[in-house]
Amino acid sequence: MTSLNEEVFPEQASDIPVRTVTITVNGEKRSANVEPRLLLAHLLRQGFKMTGTHTGCDTTNCGACTVLFDGKPIKSCTMLAVQADGHDVMTIEGLASASELHPIQEGFKDEHGLQCGFCTPGMMLTAKALLDVNPNPTEDEIRWALSGNLCRCTGYQNIVKSVLWAAVKLRGQAAN
Amino acid sequence: MSLDEIKIGGMGASRRRVEDNRFIRGKGNYIDDIVLPGMLHMEILRSPFAHARIKSIDTSKAWGIPGVRLVMTGEMMASRNLAWMPTLSYDTQAVLATDKVRFQGQEVACVIADDAYIAKDGCEAIVVEYEPLPVIVNPLQAMAPGAPLIRDDKENQHDNVVFDWEVGDKSGTERAFAQADVVSKLDLHYPRSHPSPMETCGSIADFDRATSKLTVYMTSQAPHIIRAAVAMVAELPEHMIRIVSPDLGGGFGNKVPVYPGYVASILASILLERPVKWIEDKTGNLISTGFARDVYLRGEMALRKDGKILGIRMHTDSDHGAFFSDAQPSKFKIGLMHSAFACYDIPVAHLTARGVYTNKAPGGVAYRCSFRVTEAMFFQERMVQAAADDLDMDQAEFRRINFVGDDDFPHRTAFGFLTDSGQYGKCLDVGLEAIGYKDFLKQKEEAKKRGRLLGIGISTMTEPLGAGNSREYDILGIKMFDSAELRVHMTGKAILRTGAKSQGQGHETTWAQIVAHELGIPADDITVEEGDTDTAPFGMGTYASRSTPVAGAAIAMVSRKIRAKARKLAAHLLEVSEEDVEWELGRFYVRSSPDRGVTIQECAMAAYTNMPDGMEPGLENNAYYDPPNLTWPFACYIATVEVDPQTGVWDVLNVVAVDDCGVRINPMIVEGQIMGGLTEAYAMASMQFITFDEEGNCIGSNYMDYLLPTAWETPGFELHEVVTPCPHHPIGAKGIGECATVGGPAAFVNAVMDALKGTGVRNIDMPLLSDRVYEALTKRRDVSGMPPMRTDDV
Numbered sequence: 001m002t003s004l005n006e007e008v009f010p011e012q013a014s015d016i017p018v019r020t021v022t023i024t025v026n027g028e029k030r031s032a033n034v035e036p037r038l039l040l041a042h043l044l045r046q047g048f049k050m051t052g053t054h055t056g057c058d059t060t061n062c063g064a065c066t067v068l069f070d071g072k073p074i075k076s077c078t079m080l081a082v083q084a085d086g087h088d089v090m091t092i093e094g095l096a097s098a099s100e101l102h103p104i105q106e107g108f109k110d111e112h113g114l115q116c117g118f119c120t121p122g123m124m125l126t127a128k129a130l131l132d133v134n135p136n137p138t139e140d141e142i143r144w145a146l147s148g149n150l151c152r153c154t155g156y157q158n159i160v161k162s163v164l165w166a167a168v169k170l171r172g173q174a175a176n
Numbered sequence: 177m178s179l180d181e182i183k184i185g186g187m188g189a190s191r192r193r194v195e196d197n198r199f200i201r202g203k204g205n206y207i208d209d210i211v212l213p214g215m216l217h218m219e220i221l222r223s224p225f226a227h228a229r230i231k232s233i234d235t236s237k238a239w240g241i242p243g244v245r246l247v248m249t250g251e252m253m254a255s256r257n258l259a260w261m262p263t264l265s266y267d268t269q270a271v272l273a274t275d276k277v278r279f280q281g282q283e284v285a286c287v288i289a290d291d292a293y294i295a296k297d298g299c300e301a302i303v304v305e306y307e308p309l310p311v312i313v314n315p316l317q318a319m320a321p322g323a324p325l326i327r328d329d330k331e332n333q334h335d336n337v338v339f340d341w342e343v344g345d346k347s348g349t350e351r352a353f354a355q356a357d358v359v360s361k362l363d364l365h366y367p368r369s370h371p372s373p374m375e376t377c378g379s380i381a382d383f384d385r386a387t388s389k390l391t392v393y394m395t396s397q398a399p400h401i402i403r404a405a406v407a408m409v410a411e412l413p414e415h416m417i418r419i420v421s422p423d424l425g426g427g428f429g430n431k432v433p434v435y436p437g438y439v440a441s442i443l444a445s446i447l448l449e450r451p452v453k454w455i456e457d458k459t460g461n462l463i464s465t466g467f468a469r470d471v472y473l474r475g476e477m478a479l480r481k482d483g484k485i486l487g488i489r490m491h492t493d494s495d496h497g498a499f500f501s502d503a504q505p506s507k508f509k510i511g512l513m514h515s516a517f518a519c520y521d522i523p524v525a526h527l528t529a530r531g532v533y534t535n536k537a538p539g540g541v542a543y544r545c546s547f548r549v550t551e552a553m554f555f556q557e558r559m560v561q562a563a564a565d566d567l568d569m570d571q572a573e574f575r576r577i578n579f580v581g582d583d584d585f586p587h588r589t590a591f592g593f594l595t596d597s598g599q600y601g602k603c604l605d606v607g608l609e610a611i612g613y614k615d616f617l618k619q620k621e622e623a624k625k626r627g628r629l630l631g632i633g634i635s636t637m638t639e640p641l642g643a644g645n646s647r648e649y650d651i652l653g654i655k656m657f658d659s660a661e662l663r664v665h666m667t668g669k670a671i672l673r674t675g676a677k678s679q680g681q682g683h684e685t686t687w688a689q690i691v692a693h694e695l696g697i698p699a700d701d702i703t704v705e706e707g708d709t710d711t712a713p714f715g716m717g718t719y720a721s722r723s724t725p726v727a728g729a730a731i732a733m734v735s736r737k738i739r740a741k742a743r744k745l746a747a748h749l750l751e752v753s754e755e756d757v758e759w760e761l762g763r764f765y766v767r768s769s770p771d772r773g774v775t776i777q778e779c780a781m782a783a784y785t786n787m788p789d790g791m792e793p794g795l796e797n798n799a800y801y802d803p804p805n806l807t808w809p810f811a812c813y814i815a816t817v818e819v820d821p822q823t824g825v826w827d828v829l830n831v832v833a834v835d836d837c838g839v840r841i842n843p844m845i846v847e848g849q850i851m852g853g854l855t856e857a858y859a860m861a862s863m864q865f866i867t868f869d870e871e872g873n874c875i876g877s878n879y880m881d882y883l884l885p886t887a888w889e890t891p892g893f894e895l896h897e898v899v900t901p902c903p904h905h906p907i908g909a910k911g912i913g914e915c916a917t918v919g920g921p922a923a924f925v926n927a928v929m930d931a932l933k934g935t936g937v938r939n940i941d942m943p944l945l946s947d948r949v950y951e952a953l954t955k956r957r958d959v960s961g962m963p964p965m966r967t968d969d970v
Binding site: 095096117157160 | 192
């Protein structure tokens with residue numbers, strides 16, 4: 001992670017290898033010099049200062065770190081930053097437009113689909129990946145799609161309702 | 177004309193949450209999101225052994241890694257008198273191990289470096305030489321003659337017993353048992369579990385040499401208790417300590433205690449004069465921080481043939497791990513175990529309780545639970561079902577016979593608690609109706625003829641929420657009350673601060689609703705702040721469902737103080753005497769001339785621009801609320817299941833929850849709390865536990881071994897309500913956050929046991945893994961969950 005703290009620690013050990021990666025994050029090309037072992041989640045959080053991607057379990061189980069990687073949900077806590085070189089990444093910061101919320105965000109607020117909010121960004125991005133390919137999912141399809149994302153607060157029922165809420169609104173938008 | 181309370185976001189409004197505006201954008205401010213200039217990173221090296229003597233620690237290679245700034249060991253902490261710290265239960269706990277390690281995962285050394293990767297490299301470079309010692313993983317081993325002494329660091333500790341305690345009427349209970357027609361017995365283990373919020377614990381200590389001020393950002397549900405603890409442990413003056421608890425990614429009790437990582441990061445910051453961040457990894461969280469439960473029960477119930485309970489006798493053995501650090505009121509050694517059976521009219525009861533040390537992580541936090549009331553209610557409802565079965569009575573009818581009647585409140589329980597209110601029979605009826613009780617019993621009989629096993633489980637319970645009253649509840653001698661401070665600005669907008677600390681409960685939303693209810697100021701005009709000890713009034717924090725019962729009451733009381741002053745301002749503005757002024761929501765008016773009135777906002781303006789002669793300017797106040805009693809919500813949870821006799825796998829068919837938490841401030845949020853609680857209840861009944869092998873290795877150190885239910889496994893829930901306002905709470909509310917977690921597990925387990933009725937199986941310990949159910953079914957015997965884990969448990 002040598003590049004991340006340059007302003008703080010100008011002196012760096014010379015024998016640490018560094019690779020340059022270029023990633024399109026939320027539509028914007030970003031480059032960084034990283035240690036090969038740096039995890040993508042840490043590059044996003046500490047390097048690019050996008051702290052909406054949370055690290056929960058460090059082992060690909062909880063899904064708090066979920067981002068969309070070329071449109072597909074992946075757990076960024078167990079992907080190396082160098083593996084993302086040349087790819088497209090979407091984080092929670094990219095979900096809303098400048099002026100308005102994404103229907104998934106509106107749905108989570110309206111249906112009380114979150115409590116502590118820690119799992120929420122990953123949950124919403126997984127929901128987006130589902131709705132991108134299946135705009136009219138059943139409750140079972142939503143539950144299955146979200147089964148890689150853990151939530152300790154809500155009991156999931158309101159999360160499912162939130163995604164259904166968003167699906168209705170998105171279908172309405174598509175029809176217009 | 178009075179305001180429409182729902183429109184201004186007052187009591188009863190399902191107001192959408194204020195805090196969501198940042199969370200849905202990924203703009204929450206959790207501990208790991210905070211970055212301070214020049215910040216260093218700390219990682220902890222933990223013991224791989226459950227019990228071992230430390231022969232040597234060689235840190236030289238770690239010091240040699242570029243970017244490593246400091247390596248701390250127990251020896252170094254000891255030289256500053258910081259190797260041990262006091263726990264919340266008057267015991268001591270090692271910060272960094274000196275002599276021995278006493279559980280797997282115990283903190284042995286810390287490395288502070290330029291970034292977390294280098295700090296982890298540093299930990300890996302430390303060489304520790306251990307001499308393994310015999311390991312204890314359950315109370316039987318701990319109390320066996322010749323058992324190794326775990327706490328040989330303590331003077332006058334000659335065995336592994338932490339406490340031996342009793343409460344109730346022993347001789348009266350013996351007399352009741354002598355008169356019994358039937359004595360029903362049940363032995364159980366409530367397994368060790370972990371609250372496991374999605375976010376782990378962490379801290380950023382920032383000691384500023386120039387001002388001598390220590391600021392600690394940390395994951396704490398009770399920042400003021402932490403400030404007091406730091407003042408005592410680190411011997412720093414309390415006004416030079418500022419604890420800031422930012423957005424918390426869940427707590428559930430896990431973030432109440434003081435953990436070694438916090439203390440180590442504080443010392444590191446003082447030594448290095450730089451901010452030091454420690455973010456625990458998930459394994460560290462699961463194997464070292466506050467566990468929950470791990471209690472063994474032997475229960476007996478004296479019964480009359482007609483179903484009346486004559487008396488209860490219980491003994492508990494609780495496994496506290498290596499250090500007794502339960503977060504619990506000091507008066508009650510095994511939490512509120514003796515709140516069991518509070519909803520039943522039982523003349524007499526006696527409880528003996530023994531706590532023991534073992535080579536397991538310390539902590540004993542009340543995981544979504546008021547001080548072990550979860551174990552109490554689980555044992556209660558399992559025993560109630562076993563008794564009904566022994567008497568061959570309908571389990572709903574057996575409960576109804578023994579409930580405290582609606583007109584019998586306040587009711588003194590056999591253990592001396594005073595329950596405040598309830599309509600227990602009504603709650604049960606609503607639940608039975610919703611689940612279709614009679615139809616289900618018929619379906620069950622029909623299914624049985626075709627070899628299918630259906631079961632229905634009921635759990636009815638009341639529990640004491642909202643510690644304290646200060647007469648009986650304290651932590652480390654600090655009385656349990658809570659506080660609120662309300663400042664109304666000139667234009668009628670306001671800021672409210674409390675001593676509570678939300679971890680997802682939505683205080684920023686609901687607290688404003690209480691003010692709106694009391695003052696008629698729209699909830700959207702009120703900012704709510706918590707968690708910064710430099711600005712928030714002193715309070716005991718948020719756990720044990722105490723925020724609404726205590727801080728919520730303080731908010732109502734401070735609002736009423738504000739209203740009392742506003743009334744004087746209104747009288748001044750209306751040029752009448754105060755006695756002639758009447759109040760309706762948001763407005764004072766002249767009694768004889770209701771059209772003449774002033775709004776609360778006009779009063780606020782007058783407090784700064786046009787106060788009467790002699791009146792102190794401004795419109796702000798505070799309130800400290802010491803509740804006269806706990807609040808006693810009641811609930812009825814019913815689950816139906818089908819057990820596959822070929823595999824032992826069981827599926828939930830339906831779940832009905834009927835909760836009576838008094839007046840609901842925000843029904844949407846209350847229902848969210850109930851559904852979350854039901855999910856944790858289902859988790860404990862079906863999959864979630866932390867166990868150990870015979871060497872003390874923790875089985876459950878990550879989410880591949882410690883199973884939490886996903887959206888796929890979690891059943892749907894059907895919620896109902898009954899409203900019995902709390903008679904002594906200013907807005908009639910009761911606690912709710914933990915109810916479903918407390919009462920829910922017994923509904924699921926009772927349902928599976930009901931499906932197995934007639935097989936001779938009396939009990940299967942949680943979690944009801946399919947292999948345990950299969951073993952019970954095929955071998956027709958009870959299945960114990962006591963560790964060490966047997967190989968066939970896998």
